[in-house]
Amino acid sequence: MKKAFIFDLDGVIVDTAKYHFLAWQNLANNLGISFSEEQNEQLKGVSRIRSLEKILEWGNKTISEEEFTRLMTDKNEEYLEYIKKMDTTEILPDVPRVLDYLISKNQGIALGSASKNARIILEKVQLQEKFEAIVDGTNVSKAKPDPEVFLIGAKELGISPENCVVFEDSVAGVQAANSANMISIGIGNRQVLHEADYVFNDFTEIKEDFINNLVLTKK
Numbered sequence: 001m002k003k004a005f006i007f008d009l010d011g012v013i014v015d016t017a018k019y020h021f022l023a024w025q026n027l028a029n030n031l032g033i034s035f036s037e038e039q040n041e042q043l044k045g046v047s048r049i050r051s052l053e054k055i056l057e058w059g060n061k062t063i064s065e066e067e068f069t070r071l072m073t074d075k076n077e078e079y080l081e082y083i084k085k086m087d088t089t090e091i092l093p094d095v096p097r098v099l100d101y102l103i104s105k106n107q108g109i110a111l112g113s114a115s116k117n118a119r120i121i122l123e124k125v126q127l128q129e130k131f132e133a134i135v136d137g138t139n140v141s142k143a144k145p146d147p148e149v150f151l152i153g154a155k156e157l158g159i160s161p162e163n164c165v166v167f168e169d170s171v172a173g174v175q176a177a178n179s180a181n182m183i184s185i186g187i188g189n190r191q192v193l194h195e196a197d198y199v200f201n202d203f204t205e206i207k208e209d210f211i212n213n214l215v216l217t218k219k
């Protein structure tokens with residue numbers, strides 16, 4: 001049976017949250033707003049626009065539309081400076097093993113990311129060829145927890161949603177997978193990702209037997 005396995009990017013394939021953190025922290029501090037790693041957790045899976053809105057809410061700041069656009073551009077430019085230096089060593093443990101196993105079993109593989117930088121990152125870590133479909137922040141109009149990004153991925157692979165499996169590290173992403181009627185697999189903390197159908201700390205815990213069972217299971 002052919003299923004589709006849809007991977008989020010940031011926090012699932014690569015640990016780019018640390019770069020988002022540095023860039024958002026710099027922006028926040030320049031505005032006189034403090035920004036902690038705990039707050040950064042709340043921005044995982046959240047779109048660029050919504051992330052800046054949240055930071056401004058936390059700091060109780062109101063700014064003009066022009067300033068908002070300028071700050072988003074500045075943040076992204078700083079983020080891109082970190083991304084430029086990325087290479088294959090930044091792929092999270094056992095991601096290539098799972099991707100290659102799925103490919104050897106003729107399963108569909110898609111990327112479902114909120115990021116507009118997804119394609120650049122995939123190229124930097126040389127994984128773009130593993131994906132039959134890439135859906136990112138440039139293809140969607142509604143941010144996670146809306147299921148749009150995953151539904152487009154399923155459609156591009158020609159697989160119905162109940163035959164899709166999503167790997168996600170964010171609460172919003174798990175909710176998006178669930179409302180798309182797909183199997184959701186949380187990568188990270190069990191307490192945080194308790195809405196997922198399954199949760200693993202990372203891909204080293206995802207064994208071939210588990211994947212074989214997923215191929216046979218519908219949501």
Ligand code: BG6
Nearest residue numbers: 010044045047048114115116117
């Ligand atoms: C998500 C990240 O994958 O993409 C968020 O978890 C980020 O932190 C969002 O804000 C949008 O990414 P970008 O690269 O387009 O700013």
Ligand code: MG
Nearest residue numbers: 008010011169
């Ligand atoms: Mg993520």
